[in-house]
Amino acid sequence: MDNKTVKVASRLCMTKDLGVSGNLFGGNLMAWLDEVAAIFAIQITGEDNMVTMHYSAMTFKHPVKERDIVDFYCGRIRRGSTSITFEIMGQCCGKTVFCADAVFVAIDRDGKKKKIEWDSKPLTNREENGNGQ
Numbered sequence: 001m002d003n004k005t006v007k008v009a010s011r012l013c014m015t016k017d018l019g020v021s022g023n024l025f026g027g028n029l030m031a032w033l034d035e036v037a038a039i040f041a042i043q044i045t046g047e048d049n050m051v052t053m054h055y056s057a058m059t060f061k062h063p064v065k066e067r068d069i070v071d072f073y074c075g076r077i078r079r080g081s082t083s084i085t086f087e088i089m090g091q092c093c094g095k096t097v098f099c100a101d102a103v104f105v106a107i108d109r110d111g112k113k114k115k116i117e118w119d120s121k122p123l124t125n126r127e128e129n130g131n132g133q
């Protein structure tokens with residue numbers, strides 16, 4: 001278990017991202033979250049084909065408005081045999097907008113799960129130099 005979290009990416013909430021309430025549409029936030037989580041899973045494992053397996057329950061605690069920037073942090077990694085589990089958190093205007101556990105699984109060219117060769121993979125800068133947020 002690695003307790004560090006690092007900022008992986010940020011997204012600007014634009015007019016096209018809003019829902020009928022005037023807040024960031026939840027489906028857009030989930031799409032951003034899944035893309036950022038996939039980037040993190042690929043970079044940490046060194047596997048080029050990782051698929052979303054599971055997300056824990058997600059609660060949207062604060063609205064995101066037009067022109068707000070959402071910062072995505074990932075960390076608290078748990079290494080599995082074919083999977084990686086980690087926390088992904090979104091922050092905006094100093095508040096945590098959501099937090100969830102993500103599970104990604106490595107697959108081969110046939111779409112079958114495969115073992116992650118943790119020992120043969122060099123640590124990425126993200127893992128080595130986590131900024132300890």
Ligand SMILES: CC(C)(COP(=O)(O)OP(=O)(O)OC[C@H]1O[C@@H](n2cnc3c(N)ncnc32)[C@H](O)[C@@H]1OP(=O)(O)O)[C@@H](O)C(=O)NCCC(=O)NCCS
Pocket residue numbers: 051052053054079080081082083084103105107111112113
């Ligand atoms: C990814 C896939 C090949 C895995 O095959 P599978 O036979 O279902 O795999 P398993 O049930 O053995 O689970 C694989 C790993 O995920 C973990 N896992 C599975 N379900 C989980 C859950 N609900 N919560 C946490 N971890 C879970 C298992 O513990 C296992 O981890 P480990 O090997 O590190 O111990 C298959 O489920 C699949 O193709 N799913 C679709 C993925 C996809 O298309 N995602 C895109 C978004 S829909």
